[in-house]
Amino acid sequence: MHLAYPAVLSALLFCTGLYGVLARRNAILVLMSVELMLNAVNLNLVAFDVWLSKTARDTLHSGQALTLFTIAIAAAEIGIGLAIVLAVYRNRGTSDIDRLRDTAEGHETDGPDSDAPAAEKAEATA
Amino acid sequence: MTTTTLAVLVPLLPFLAAVAGLLLGRTAPGFVRPLAVLPTLTALVLAVLVAGRQGGGQAISAATELTPTGSIPIELSLYIDGFAALVAVLVGVVATCVQIYSTGYLRDDPRYPSYAALVSLFTSAMLLVVYSGDLIVLLVGWEVMGICSYFLVGHYWETPEARAASLKAFLVTKLGDVPFLIGLFALATDAGSFQITKVLGTVASGGLDHPTRIALLLLAGVAGKSAQFPLHTWLPDAMAGPTPVSALIHAATMVAAGVYFVARLLPVFEASAAAMVVLAVMAAVTMIGSGLCALAQDDIKRVLAYSTIGQLGYMTGALAVGDRGAAVFHLLSHGAFKALLFLAAGVIIHAAGTNSLAAMSRMSHLRDRVPDAYWTMSVALLALAAIPPFSGFFSKESVLGAAEHVATGHAERVPGSTGWIVLVAGLVTALLTAAYATRLWLLAFRGRGTEAPDHGRQPLSMTVVLWVLAVPSLAFGGLAYRTLPDWFGGRDLTPTLLTSVLGTGLALVGLLATYGAWQHTTALAARVPMGAVAAHPEGGAGLVEEEAIVGHEPAYGDVAYAADPADPGRLLLGPLYRHAAVGFHLDAVYSALFVRPVRAGASLVQFLDREVVDTYVRGAAALPRLLGAAVRRAQTGNVQTYVSALLAGTVVLAVAVLLVATGA
Numbered sequence: 159m160h161l162a163y164p165a166v167l168s169a170l171l172f173c174t175g176l177y178g179v180l181a182r183r184n185a186i187l188v189l190m191s192v193e194l195m196l197n198a199v200n201l202n203l204v205a206f207d208v209w210l211s212k213t214a215r216d217t218l219h220s221g222q223a224l225t226l227f228t229i230a231i232a233a234a235e236i237g238i239g240l241a242i243v244l245a246v247y248r249n250r251g252t253s254d255i256d257r258l259r260d261t262a263e264g265h266e267t268d269g270p271d272s273d274a275p276a277a278e279k280a281e282a283t284a
Numbered sequence: 285m286t287t288t289t290l291a292v293l294v295p296l297l298p299f300l301a302a303v304a305g306l307l308l309g310r311t312a313p314g315f316v317r318p319l320a321v322l323p324t325l326t327a328l329v330l331a332v333l334v335a336g337r338q339g340g341g342q343a344i345s346a347a348t349e350l351t352p353t354g355s356i357p358i359e360l361s362l363y364i365d366g367f368a369a370l371v372a373v374l375v376g377v378v379a380t381c382v383q384i385y386s387t388g389y390l391r392d393d394p395r396y397p398s399y400a401a402l403v404s405l406f407t408s409a410m411l412l413v414v415y416s417g418d419l420i421v422l423l424v425g426w427e428v429m430g431i432c433s434y435f436l437v438g439h440y441w442e443t444p445e446a447r448a449a450s451l452k453a454f455l456v457t458k459l460g461d462v463p464f465l466i467g468l469f470a471l472a473t474d475a476g477s478f479q480i481t482k483v484l485g486t487v488a489s490g491g492l493d494h495p496t497r498i499a500l501l502l503l504a505g506v507a508g509k510s511a512q513f514p515l516h517t518w519l520p521d522a523m524a525g526p527t528p529v530s531a532l533i534h535a536a537t538m539v540a541a542g543v544y545f546v547a548r549l550l551p552v553f554e555a556s557a558a559a560m561v562v563l564a565v566m567a568a569v570t571m572i573g574s575g576l577c578a579l580a581q582d583d584i585k586r587v588l589a590y591s592t593i594g595q596l597g598y599m600t601g602a603l604a605v606g607d608r609g610a611a612v613f614h615l616l617s618h619g620a621f622k623a624l625l626f627l628a629a630g631v632i633i634h635a636a637g638t639n640s641l642a643a644m645s646r647m648s649h650l651r652d653r654v655p656d657a658y659w660t661m662s663v664a665l666l667a668l669a670a671i672p673p674f675s676g677f678f679s680k681e682s683v684l685g686a687a688e689h690v691a692t693g694h695a696e697r698v699p700g701s702t703g704w705i706v707l708v709a710g711l712v713t714a715l716l717t718a719a720y721a722t723r724l725w726l727l728a729f730r731g732r733g734t735e736a737p738d739h740g741r742q743p744l745s746m747t748v749v750l751w752v753l754a755v756p757s758l759a760f761g762g763l764a765y766r767t768l769p770d771w772f773g774g775r776d777l778t779p780t781l782l783t784s785v786l787g788t789g790l791a792l793v794g795l796l797a798t799y800g801a802w803q804h805t806t807a808l809a810a811r812v813p814m815g816a817v818a819a820h821p822e823g824g825a826g827l828v829e830e831e832a833i834v835g836h837e838p839a840y841g842d843v844a845y846a847a848d849p850a851d852p853g854r855l856l857l858g859p860l861y862r863h864a865a866v867g868f869h870l871d872a873v874y875s876a877l878f879v880r881p882v883r884a885g886a887s888l889v890q891f892l893d894r895e896v897v898d899t900y901v902r903g904a905a906a907l908p909r910l911l912g913a914a915v916r917r918a919q920t921g922n923v924q925t926y927v928s929a930l931l932a933g934t935v936v937l938a939v940a941v942l943l944v945a946t947g948a
Contacts, residue, residue, distance in 0.1 A: 180928055188924075255923060262921025 164205035309397025320400035328376030340771035363417025366771030388743035460508020467501030499559030510542030527630030564604035568709030571597035575716025607686035609774030675761030681779035718794030
C-alpha cells in the first residue's frame, strides 16, 4: 500500500479532530475530537514505521512502540478528562465549554444564583 | 576599703539598683521600695566617708585605661577634690530624701517601679559626673542625666503637657550639648588629653590655642543644662513632671551640673576674657528676667522653677567673677533649700488639690492642714530670700562679695566690668527674689475664703523628709562659711559688710513692698471667685498633681498664668506683668524663629517626596500598566479561543520555518 493513503487519511482525521476541538461546544465531544487527533497521529506513526522498515532492514519498530505508548496515555487521559467533565456537570448542570469562563479576566460570579453553586462547590471540595 | 574603692562604689550602687529595679519591677514588686531607697542611702553614707577621708586636702586621683581608643586616650578615672566630695554629699542627701518622699508621693502609681529605677539611674549618672576625672566619662553621665530627665518629665505621659515638656526639655538641652561635645573635642585636641588634671595643667602653662572658641562652645552646653538664658525655656515647662523629680533633677542636682562643670574647668574659661564677659551677661540677664517671671507665675511649681533659674544665675555670676568657691557654696545651700521648697510644694498641691496660687489665696487654713510643709517652707523661703541667718544669706553674700571684690579692681585675671554686671544684677535679683518668695508665702498660706479641704495627715515619709532638709536650709550657711574655704582652697567666703547690708536691705524692701501690695490687693480676692481643684482630691499625691497640671489650662486659660486681680505681682510689675507671665514671649520668639521654619521645611520635604519623587515612580509604572491592560483583554476564559490562537501561531511558525528552509 502506498504511503499516501494512510497519510491522507490521517490528515483528514486530524483535521476533523481539530475542527471538533475548535468548534464543538460539548466538552465530551471536544474530548472525542482530541481522541480523533491522537488516533490520526497513531496512524501516521504506524504507517511511517512500516515505510521505514521497508527501506532499512534492522529497525526497532519504535513507531509501533510509541503508538502503544500513546494509546495507553490516551486511555488514562480520557479517563481523567471524563471525570472532570462529570464533576463540572454535577456542579454547574452543564458541560458547555462556552459557559465555563471562570478564568476570564474580570470574571465575577454573577447574579443571585451564584451563592448556591458556590455552596455546592464548597460541599464538593469538602 | 581604700578610698578609691569607696568612691567607685558611690556611683555604682545606684546604677546596680536601677538595673535591678528595671528587671525586678514587675516580678517582685515587694523589692522595689527597698531597692530604691537603700542603695541610694548607702551611696550617701559612702559619699560622706569619701568626703571625710578627702577632707579638703590633696585631691584623690585614680585612673585606669580599659582599652586603647585611638589618638587621645579615654580613661575611667576619678578626680575627687573638695568640690567633688561636697557636691556628691549634696547629691546623695537630696536623692535619698527624694527616694523616701517618692515612696509616699507615688504610693498608688502603677509606674512607680520604673520611676524609682530611673531616679536611681539619674543619681548614679550625677555622681559619675561629680567624681569623674575624664571629660568623656563625664559626658556619658551628662547625657544619661539628660535622658533620665526626659523620661521623668514625661512620667505622666497621658497628659499632653508632660509629653510636650519632655520633648522640649530634651531638644533644648541637646541643642546645647552638640556645641558642648565639639567644645570637649577641641579642648582635648589642644590639651592632648581628656584628663581634667592634664587639661588644667595645659591651661596653666598657657598651652591652649583657641581659649575663646572652646569656652564659648562649652558654655552652650552649660547654658542648656543649667537653664541659663537663652536656653532656659525648658525648665519651667519641665514642671509637668512629678514634684520629687522637679526637686531632684530640675532644682537641686542636674541643673547644677553645668555650674559644677564650669567650676571644675574654671581656668579654661578664665583664659578667655570674652568668655567671662559672656558668662556675666548671661548670668545677669538670666537672674533679672527669671526674677520678673517668677513674680507673675500662677503655678506654684513654676514660681520655684523660675527661682531655680535665677539662683543658677547667681552661681554662673560667681563663676563669671572667677570665684568658684562662692559658686559651689551657693550650689550646696541652694540644693538643700530648693529641694525642700519643691517637696513642700508637692505636699501643698496634694493638700490643696490645686497648683494655682490664685486658688490657694482663696483658701483659708491651708497652713493648718499641712503644718510641716508650712514651717519648713517658711524656713526655705527665708533662705531663698537671703535673710540672715538662714543658709541662703551666707552663700548669696559670698557671691555678691566676690562680685564686689572684682568690681573694685582687686582681681587681676577678670575684667572689672564683669564684676559690676554681676554685682548690680545680683542686687536687683536679691530684691526680686525676696518679692516673689514673699508673694508665694502670702498667697499660699495667708489665703482667705472657704476652708481648705481636709484629707487627713500627709504620709510620714513625705513630712519627715521636709524636716531633714530644713536643717541644712537653716544652718548650713552659717556653720560652713568658715570651713568651706579650706575645702575649696579659694577666697574667704565671709560676708562683707557693705554687700550684706545692701543685699539684706534690698531683700527687706522687696519683702515689705510685696506685703504692702498684698495688703492692698487681697480685698479684691473675695470679689473675684476663682479656684478649681483636682477631680479626685482623695487620691494619691501624684494623681492630684497630675490632675492639677492638666486642669490649669482649662480652668485659668493658660498653663502659667491666671487672670487674678488680687495678685500682688500684678500691682508690683504693672504693665510688665502680662509679659512676665509668659516668660517675656521667648517661647513665641523661638516658635517663630525655629519651630515654624522647621515645620515649613518639613512640609516642603513632604511635598517634594509625595508630589515630585513619587511622580517619577508612578510615571515609570504607567507604560507597563497600559500594556498589561491591553494584554488582559485576550483572557476571555474560552478555552477554544486559546487553542485557536495556538493553532494560528503554530501555522505561522511552520510557514515561517518552511520559507526559511526553502530559502524563499
